[in-house]
Amino acid sequence: MSAAREMLCDTARAVFAEAAEAGMAPVEAAGFDLLLVPEADGGFGGDWGDANAVLRIAGVAVPDLPVAERILSGLGDAPKTLHAAATVGLMAGAMGQALALSIEHVNTRQQFGRPLGKFQAVQQSLAVLACEVAAVDAAAAAMAARLDAAGLDAEAADFEIAAAKLRANRAVGIVTAVAHQVHGAIGFTREYDLHRVTIPLMRWRGLHGNDAYWAERLGRQVAGFGGRGLWETLTARAE
Structure with missing residues (x-):
């Protein structure tokens, strides 16, 4: 940074x-x-x-x-696509917070004489959660790089915006479910901070286009590229 x-x-x-x-x-x-x-x-x-x-x-x-x-x-x-791109940034931050709160909780909450984080099933769930958060972070970073390279031209970065918003949308269900599962009942209380990020995440999932909207938008672009064209486009934009 x-x-x-x-x-x-x-x-x-x-x-x-x-x-x-x-x-x-x-x-x-x-x-x-x-x-x-x-x-x-x-x-x-x-x-x-x-x-x-x-x-x-x-x-x-x-x-x-x-x-x-x-x-x-x-x-x-x-344009609407830039508003969608901005929403991805909000979602990435909220998902990262859900992960941080979950890690803190399982490392301090004791069950059967040891922290929840010592149980393999909990560790596996957190690994899934961490993978989703990392994937959204990567999609948001790729989208930001493309927008900057295109001078904030949303049309030129439409592929990356569609991919990032769709990936963030699809992560919401897993992130919110796992975060609340590892927290148990406390995660649903008004006094605890988890709901402050999971409720907005569910709202942002449908904001500026839901899963179906961005899947169709991305799919049309991929189909237009063709197999060889998609690979050439991806490698060219990654340079």
Whole structure:
């Protein structure tokens, strides 16, 4: 992570901590609508990697506030696909938090005289959860790289956006189920933090296109590439 992005993330954490109590006012005052605006136009001059990093933090700290909409407002009438891309960042952050909470819980909760995390069945469930989180992280990173390479041209990055949103959508069911399974009853209580990320995850799954929408959109592109064309496209974009 660059020094500038690390400073941006530190700022985001501080702003969102205040926003968790005060609402959107601190976010608006912090100028996140200028994050993706070029420096020549008076903005921060950030890229999608920066936006993705901020959105991941928002997905944990303030999942119910319209941070994504605020960031994209600086671009004017942003296309639906960019809103979907922003939602992937929120989802990646929330899934990472669900994993972190699950690991912490199984390492502290005792059952039959030892931590839950010592039981092989629990370890296997957490491994599945961790794989889903890692897959969404990778999809979000690939999408960010493509958007940055395309100058935030959503149409040029449509393949990566569709793949990332579909992968994140499909991970929601597994992530929320496993996280709540390893937590047991406490995971469903209002006093515990797990529901603060799992409920938004289920909402974000259908936001800006559900599984079927993105599967069809991605499938049409893959079919259009053809077998050889798909491989050539993927390798070219990975360079």
